[in-house]
């Protein structure tokens with residue numbers, strides 16, 4: 606009897622897996638026209654231009670300088686979305702970590718360190 610129950614459970618699981626797999630395949634098949642339409646739209650020149658602009662914006666790294674702390678005297682110099690180099694940030698929690706910095710911040714930091 607026990608054996609029968611185990612076999613039944615295995616069958617049920619296998620059947621459930623088959624149904625889920627089939628449902629996923631069906632769902633993907635049904636979504637395919639939407640993906641195709643999306644790909645077609647994405648290839649249109651005006652849409653490409655928008656995407657390229659977004660990609661360019663994403664490639665820009667934000668400056669993660671902690672201006673207030675790192676160079677309080679030159680807080681206004683930061684070019685927030687134009688990090689060009691990697692600097693070191695010493696934190697009690699994480700130790701030394703690499704952070705992207707914009708050029709003015711890097712200079713301001715250096716000046717601040719030098720003044721100290």
Ligand SMILES: [Zn+2]
Pocket residue numbers: 670671672673675676683710713
């Ligand atoms: Zn800064």
Ligand SMILES: [Zn+2]
Pocket residue numbers: 668669670682683684685706707708709710711
């Ligand atoms: Zn900066």
